[in-house]
Amino acid sequence: MQKPYVPSVNLSVINARLERITTIQQVLIDQIRVMETMTTLDFMEFRDFLVPASGFQSVQFRLVEATLGIKPHHRMEVEKQFFISRLNTQDRARLAEAESKVSIFELLEAWLSRMPFGQYEDYDFWSEYSAAVAKMLDQDFKIISSNPGLDERMRAMELKNLEMTRETFITLLDGEKFSALYEQGKVKLTQKAMLSAVFIFLYRDYPALQMPFKILNSLVEVDEKFTTWRYRHAIMVQRILGAKIGTGGSSGHEYLKSTTERNRVFLDLFHLATYLIPKEMIPQLPPAVKSQLDIVYDSSRL
């Protein structure tokens, strides 16, 4: 994806590799069950031999995180002190090198940013989308306002939620507001990249977008499997150690749990569902745009 243009055949290979990665991740998750066959009593017998090392210090784990896109400024201060400070000089250098390279996240950002979708000479897709969103939200407003099953407190709450949803859409489409979010670190993708991703999600069924859609989904899957691994690992540690301290002096479970949801690289992709709208409200693309996304065979031959 570093090249200016990725041939569509290569997208297929990229996705196949990502699917292999998530398959491997699933095996890594499943094999936690093997560690779980070890009882606390088994573990206590050799625990002392591990001090002061700790599984949290695995440099390989950090290398994978860095390759995906976690940079030093994403990590909590305590995390850096606690783990990275314990690496030896050579491993620190390896990690620094991995962190300085272009990450998968950065490749994704560049690829999405240069996509041509949504920008057409005589068709303003995003104002069509904006109109569709407004229509959807007005409809929701009516449903909530007139729903006899809601008492006043619930109705007020739902209407407040609706306004928040409206604000979310406005932010997506407003360059300045989105930049503000980006500056605050609340999103990681730029608006340009985000809009391409939304377009891909909306029109995923066209041949040109099927593989990009699968790639976005596979990246979310990589993230989720990482999260699931951390969660299952934390549960395993708690079950074996209880509230005891781990080797390496870490109060195991609590730390692990705090990192379960953090360090997600592709969270913006995970949240894409936020920007979808009902199928029948999605703007119909004009034929000229459609033809760029579709492959149509001469029906007389089919």
Added chain:
Amino acid sequence: MQKPYVPSVNLSVINARLERITTIQQVLIDQIRVMETMTTLDFMEFRDFLVPASGFQSVQFRLVEATLGIKPHHRMEVEKQFFISRLNTQDRARLAEAESKVSIFELLEAWLSRMPFGQYEDYDFWSEYSAAVAKMLDQDFKIISSNPGLDERMRAMELKNLEMTRETFITLLDGEKFSALYEQGKVKLTQKAMLSAVFIFLYRDYPALQMPFKILNSLVEVDEKFTTWRYRHAIMVQRILGAKIGTGGSSGHEYLKSTTERNRVFLDLFHLATYLIPKEMIPQLPPAVKSQLDIVYDSSRL
């Protein structure tokens, strides 16, 4: 797929539905574990209430098989007598109706048969492919002939296998030989449909073929999950019943095992790997053909 032309967007929906089906099948397989929590002793307590009914007589199971593509002439005589004869009149009528409808297999056959791939005015794809196959087999012949690690008996055996492989390829490309196989019931797809499927497998990475490829794979998956369900069910019955007779007077396990591998509807698709050749030997398609399969963006914009 009954229509003369399936828009590419619809292929995506078809595949999504097939993937939902295999996901449901996986749940059906997994829940056999719930039945397995029942011990033999538990089962023996209520077994007598089930006689003479038997799980094999489920009409829904037969309806699903019929919808996929199993016709009465595919079933063993004993199977028909044993199960179908026990259905009540109404269920027999429902089954007959399902068997008379166009099955998913028939839709697949029609769809693959009308595909234009491989037929080009001034490009004879299949002779290119045939040449590539010959080259591959000649190379294999040299490897086997000169391999010092093989003793004479093994070498002879491998050469014999190689000749069988060559015969397999020749049959695929020879209309008459293929028809003979078809008449004998050794393949279920016609040559025309089979060739389209091979083409899709070879060039699966092009946008136009990604979704057709996924559909073929999903159908194989449906078949495999069915087989796995039958296998796991047979093992469960054997574990609970031992060599005892089942309710309904069926000597449970043996019967079940015999149907595990039979009744596979999409076996031809499962065997497609037979016709693949190494990546670097696959014929390069001429630009005119390629452009029908690919979507290329103006690289100055990307």
Added chain:
Amino acid sequence: MQKPYVPSVNLSVINARLERITTIQQVLIDQIRVMETMTTLDFMEFRDFLVPASGFQSVQFRLVEATLGIKPHHRMEVEKQFFISRLNTQDRARLAEAESKVSIFELLEAWLSRMPFGQYEDYDFWSEYSAAVAKMLDQDFKIISSNPGLDERMRAMELKNLEMTRETFITLLDGEKFSALYEQGKVKLTQKAMLSAVFIFLYRDYPALQMPFKILNSLVEVDEKFTTWRYRHAIMVQRILGAKIGTGGSSGHEYLKSTTERNRVFLDLFHLATYLIPKEMIPQLPPAVKSQLDIVYDSSRL
């Protein structure tokens, strides 16, 4: 377990039932994958028909929670308002009835409390255990104090952790301190029940304790599977809805996530690992005590 005495044969049945329950729970978790085959676009199409109902209002779900041991005072105020207030009169009555019955948690408490383990006329097990714990902690103290791989900050932190661990053990064995924890709602089991559970965990390999140990483990498993279901359900909702509001006006994901870890009934059992000590430090039971736990065959016959 309501009876004054549970024959050992019945324990086996109890455990078999619990294992069936966790097997069923696993299927319930797995079938979330079927719901995940539904895309946001699919869901948006029928979402409006569900308003204002919401999955959170399932009365069956609440009945299961109540049967396990969740009483009204365990629920957050917002939870009660939000969901229970929406139930109809009949369902509210059913729930109230379930909440007033003896729960599985209460049966467990009663069963563990009346167990005779650890109380012997002329053998004070718990002071033996206490001595073993002190020895283990002293050993840990020496390891941390003399470990050259720890810098002063880390050493201080580990020693602080060690003191916390010591305090945890002291609290377990001190009736008053434990009661204080109990009053604060930080533990749900009484000290008497907790000590029986610790004893079972330590001597789980004796025939008399194998089944009680398995039952405790199965209850932890029931809890964990519930937690996993909530977690997977929350992830699914986030993936399908994004940051959108759910039907029923609940801001789906956030609420679901907040309940993932709460509402665990058997958390005390999950924490039992806290009180284990290395195998070679576990007190050797005197023969008279051992003979109550073991079945020894005349070795001349074996």
Added chain:
Amino acid sequence: MQKPYVPSVNLSVINARLERITTIQQVLIDQIRVMETMTTLDFMEFRDFLVPASGFQSVQFRLVEATLGIKPHHRMEVEKQFFISRLNTQDRARLAEAESKVSIFELLEAWLSRMPFGQYEDYDFWSEYSAAVAKMLDQDFKIISSNPGLDERMRAMELKNLEMTRETFITLLDGEKFSALYEQGKVKLTQKAMLSAVFIFLYRDYPALQMPFKILNSLVEVDEKFTTWRYRHAIMVQRILGAKIGTGGSSGHEYLKSTTERNRVFLDLFHLATYLIPKEMIPQLPPAVKSQLDIVYDSSRL
């Protein structure tokens, strides 16, 4: 189990180890999915580098089989020639050594054979069991004879099955008939061992037999996971290779499939369900026998 007496605490460790083994086997099965992410085209690219080696020649695989209990005389002649003849001298010696050691199967046979269950001075358990079996079969005979839902052909078939079942039970209890089966290789366990296993299955809920029961079940599980691995491996090979020959000149899939069900070491345990009878018909053990299997607490203390 080589010792004349296995303390009950050790049985627990044996079973924990077996459960770890089946957990590891499950991971081995699951990671076939990783291999499946490799397409035929991927495999074809490096296939030639593997010739003439083949996965079937793994000496470790044979060592595991030998440790479980497969001896040279259990293997098909073709299997021996095909794989074992290809091992180098050192590996052949290692395999021969493993095959000459006492296998897990032999340890099991010895352990079951020396068990005292069923042999009591003044209580002939096996004639009680025999009477219960006769009663069960007579009852089945009546049900089949009087069942109006069966036509004459089905009734005849079911009665024939019933006679076969009766014969199976008679053979179990008749030393000479059982020996004949054993000589023919149709069972691998001796009658003495088989009867102990049946006793354990019938009275599994007693504390003394819970762990032996679990061990028998875990051994069946080891066998089944092996079978499942072979089956999944065969399917994977077929999917990747099609009908092509594998590396090493083996016509991959067919060979693999033929070994899927063979080479099961603990098949006799798998078939134990054959000898079970409904719970209410199982002979009540006299108090003296019961007390050897149970641990009863002074109910005044509980």
